[in-house]
Amino acid sequence: MTVQLDFMAVLRDWPMLVTGVVWTLGLTAVAVVLGLLVAVFCAWARANGPRWLAFVVGAYVELIRNTPFIVQLFFVFFGLPAAGVRLSPVTASLLALTLNLAAYGTEIIRAGLEATPRGQIEAGLSLAMSRVQIFTHVILPPALKKVWPALVSQIIIVMLGSAVCGQIATRELSYAANVISASTFRTFESYIVATAIYLGLAWAVRRALNWVGPRFIFGR
Amino acid sequence: MVDFTLWDILRNLLLAARWTVVLSLIAFAGGGIVGLVLLSLRLWRERSFARLFNGYVGLFQGTPLLMQLFLSYFGLRLFGIEVSVWVSAGLALTLYTSAFLAEIWRGCVAAIPKGQWEASTSLALSFYEQMRYVILPQALRIAIPPTVGFAVQVIKGTALASVIGFVELTRAGNMIANVTYAPFTVFALVGMCYFILCYPISLYARFLERKMNAVRR
Structure with a gap:
């Protein structure tokens, strides 16, 4: 038996694929911005915050890191409406992605914060900087710089993980592959194309973040 | 209309959790x-083999596990191999795991000081002897904590097998949520099982890591 692969049938639906790519990148971008903000706050809370807050953050981080993303997504999308919170697929995806990235980000950033030499904080204090100023100007930038490669890897993992969001009908790349495979009956080819695009996206996003980091996030 | 008690839900989830464990193993x-084969090569x-190795690792680390599962599921069928979902899920997860483990272990071998290689070469040890008596015993020690840690990723990865119809914890949760109309409770319990x-x-991996760092200090 010979198998004939027809990629043109899939590529003919390119507008669908482009929409998927835009959604995947959009979801990732929003989740990254929100997730990193939450992560920085949580990392601060875990290291310097009050006891109870450190405990709550610790529980949140462990809960997220020890359960699969798909279960988190299903809980947010199918579970929360039963508790009165009804979310659209896009909002549910964003919420789940953000919470997921923030939990991993917290641990990564905390490792960077802990590496700050004590003398630098004392130097900041002796310059009459406030605690907030010391955190945002003295502690955070070098910490982010140190852990940026780990953060970039985590962001890529979250982007690839967002493929699951298609399962609740968010119109990202894997959902596009799903729809194309249903309309063309070229299932295998659809997923090959989508997978190849993901591979390219992972490469491009890594390059982009390695470029953005030193210029806009923590300075050279 | 059948009423489901909390125990009914939990019992069925625990029954399905078996398959999560088996698939993970x-x-x-x-x-x-x-x-191990990849790393040895x-x-x-x-x-x-360096380029092939890097390509393999990059391929599996740079694409979603979900896509790998779909490709394994539809790919095997496309080539006329009618297999159960066990084979599809097992194959995809095995390849995915192999790429990550090979890369973790490669890092551990790379962490062995170069002098160890040179010393063992100058003692005229063969490649096999070098590996068996000098490199691997040392690499193995540092490889254990990250390997244990990665087991968590594998267990979480099996949740995606639910999407291609493999009935494990997540899939069972889906099915139970559909008949009980209690998705909040069901998915909270599913999360708790994981x-x-x-x-x-995770705790054990962290403990191993701390123990090893204490020795080194």
């Missing part, structure tokens, strides 16, 4: 073997 064992003939499976392993 298959993926981990299979992935370990394939990963790379260490044995560095020049010819947490109970994964958290001890």
Whole structure:
């Protein structure tokens, strides 16, 4: 038996694929911005915050890191409406992605914060900087710089993980592959194309973040 | 209309959790073997296999596990191989795990000081002897904590097998949520089951890591 692969049938639906790519990148971008903000706050809370807050953050981080993303997504999308919170697929995806990235980000950033030499904080204090100023100007930038490669890897993992969001009908790349495979009956080819695009996206996003980091996030 | 008690839900989830555990073990064992073969090839003939190795690792680390599962599921069928979902899920997860484990272990071997290689070469040890008596015993020690830690990723990865119809914890949760109309409770319990499976392993990995760093200090 010979198998004939027809990629043109899939590529003919390119507008669908482009929409998927835009959604995947959009979801990732929003989740990254929100997730990193939450992560920085949580990392601060875990290291310097009050006891109870450190405990709550610790529980949140462990809960997220020890359960699969798909279960988190299903809980947010199918579970929360039963508790009165009804979310659209896009909002549910964003919420789940953000919470997921923030939990991993917290641990990564905390490792960077802990590496700050004590003398630098004392130097900041002796310059009459406030605690907030010391955190945002003295502690955070070098910490982010140190852990940026780990953060970039985590962001890529979250982007690839967002493929699951298609399962609740968010119109990202894997959902596009799903729809194309249903309309063309070229299932295998659809997923090959989508997978190849993901591979390219992972490469491009890594390059982009390695470029953005030193210029806009923590300075050279 | 049948009424489901909390115990009914939990009991059915626990029954399904068996298959999560079995699939995880298959993926981990299979992935370990394939990963070991890949690493051996790379260490044995560095020049010819380095690119292949990096390509393999990059391919599986740069694409979603979900896509890998779909490709395994539809790919095997496309080539006329009618297999159960066990084979599709097992194959995809094995390959995925092998790529990650091979890369973790490669890092551990790379962490062995170069002097150890040179010393053992100057003692005229063969490649096999070098590996068996000098490199691997040392690499193995540093490889254990990250390997245990990765087991958590494998368990969480098996949740995606639910999407291709493999009935494990997540899939069972979906089915039970559909008949009980209690998705909040069901998915909270599903999450709890995963947490109970994964958290001890995470703690153990962290303990091993701390123990090893204490020795080194």
